Amino acid sequence: MNTRAACARALALVIRDGRSLSSALPEHINKLPGQDQGLAQELAYGVLRWFHRLNALMPHFMQRPLKPAAADI
Numbered sequence: 001m002n003t004r005a006a007c008a009r010a011l012a013l014v015i016r017d018g019r020s021l022s023s024a025l026p027e028h029i030n031k032l033p034g035q036d037q038g039l040a041q042e043l044a045y046g047v048l049r050w051f052h053r054l055n056a057l058m059p060h061f062m063q064r065p066l067k068p069a070a071a072d073i
Helices: 003-017 021-029 034-061
Strands: none
Touching: 003 021, 003 034, 021 034
């Protein structure tokens, strides 16, 4: 599995389903090589660090809201 895809799947569980990152991340990155696990973890924590700020700003820069099918974007 791709490192970034594994990270995105774990983040979807956190953002959409309300799971904690510490419970969602291991099930998606344990199959990755060691150095890729570290990258996936850093990406996930970095995204969540900025998520709420960027999510709050997003409507100000969009002409139309995202459709529910594009919520993962």
